[in-house]
Amino acid sequence: MEYGVVVFYSTSWALKAEKVAKEGGFEVKLIPTPRQISSDCGTALRFRWEDREALLDLLESKGVRIEGVHKI
């Protein structure tokens, strides 16, 4: 199982993204932003890498602002 994380500018965006993603039926989990990605103590959204395109489309359509996407 390959995972990716969506990284956000602030924790509140991460929380909103989790809500949107779960409502959209995606299997996601909030995790602390992986240390290797950032020294910021933010919150990231882990998702299944195969869901990448669909998830990012959904987040964009709901106005969720993201900082970036990384494979982990």
Add this chain to the structure above:
Amino acid sequence: MSRFFASRIGIIVSGAIIGALAALLVLWGNPPNMGICVACFTRDTAGALGLHRAATVQYIRPELIGFILGALLGALLFKEFKPRSGSAPLIRFVLGFFAIIGALVFLGCPWRAYLRLAGGDLNALLGIAGFIVGVAIGVFFLKRGYSLGRSRPVGTAVGLVMPVFALILLLLLLFRVSFGENAPIFFSKSGPGSLHAPILISLAVGIVAGFLAQRTRFCTMGAIRDVIIMRDFHLLSGVLAFIVAAFLVNLAIGKFHPGFAPQPIAHSNHLWNFLGMVLAGMSFALAGGCPGRQFFMAGEGDGDAAIFIFGMLVGAAFVHNFNLAGVPDKIVDGKLVVGGPSLWGQIAVIVGLIIVAAIGWTMREK
């Protein structure tokens, strides 16, 4: 090496080292149960600069200088020095201002709350409970959409302000500069401000802690926040290691004395220990980091964290100029007189709770 610091073992080892050193600092001269207290040390530094004139709490604390320099070192070595700013700095100043009011009513920031617990001071339990409640309230606001907005990369100068300020403070301390008769830099001759480990030892401990904390993201507030938001125990494991290591060192050096009263530089006014730390917890949660973390972020170049620290510095000055601080318990004629904040201190905490709640309720990303 990066992977070590990112790992669970890394943060546990780091937390244990910092906790052990904090307990040892008391052996080496720092005030009881106050090996490291970011709020108290900020207050002491404010006093040394003459921002307040409470004679018993005036001393430039090298630990804080070490935090900045150690974090800066870690950031530079691993290419994580990122000058950034712009995330509602004025609000962060206000949050720092009220965070330290809450902490000084309790007579400790979360670091000291854990160290007091590790020293047997059971009043810390009230403070920690209040702190957890405060962080939970902050999380409630986060879930509602609270945000101070993103910061943006800025010129290098922004990131160097705090390190340069720290170095200037170090020089003022090392050379005991005096700006005139009855003028700063002040050095307490009695009271907590007069109790300190040798400068170089304090500085070295601060640098080690700053480096480890920057590498691992050690944060006493984040530890609670991450458990509440996502049941993640990574940061908490570091904090628990901190407490256990400090406790074991205290046992070994005979500085573990369990009980409620009297405890050194503490009071057993349960309500205000609790409420003061609710205010502190809310403020640190809304500002995205415990006071230690704000110093470490400032060392990484975060200008917003630096402004929070200046808010704490000014808040500490207000606390002692306006008689807001918690007064320790005293023994008078063999009887315990419970301390706590003055009426002004209580009003300040209530006002702070309202203002910080208003910030949490209304601030959203534009």
